[in-house]
Amino acid sequence: MTEGAHRIAADNRRARFEYFIDETLEVGIMLRGTEVKALRLGRANIADSYAAEQGGEIYLINAYIPEYHGGNRFNHEPRAPRKLLLHRREIGRLIGLSQRGGATLVPLSIYFNAQGRAKVALAVARGKKLHDKRATIKARDWQREKGRLLRHGG
Secondary structure, three states, X not given: OOHHXXXXXXXOOOHHHHEEEEEEEXXXXXXXXXXXXXXXXXXXXXXXXXXXXXXXXXEEEOOEOOOOOOOHHHOOOOXXXXXXXXXXXXXHHHHHHHHHOOOEEEEEEEEEOOOOOXXXXXXXXXXXXXXHHHXXXXXXXXXHHHHHHHHHOO
């Protein structure tokens, strides 16, 4: 499946700055009808969200999916915890990593795959210290400056 087949509904651009990304997984997400319709409008926000274990399952916590304007009384709660769909073995491995290794489960994006199903790009990440963030800024600025120099002939 190519990257062009994905239609991104929400993107967490801050995650790559705040965390070292060790591994990424594509996981399903359990949504109700109005949540899917609201996601398709593309106004969701996952900047402050994370995944955590509750009762042997992994849930996406603090993800904001706004209410759907045509949803009337059957509308959803915007910040409700949403269950992530993983195999039992993956759940056990992710719970172990987050408890032992000090890793955090961070969503990178919510998108619709080629079949139209909502998926979450979930990352196993470790938090960056302040000096690591400074190094990231320095490297990004140098890449930008190098691109300018090459573009303008130096």
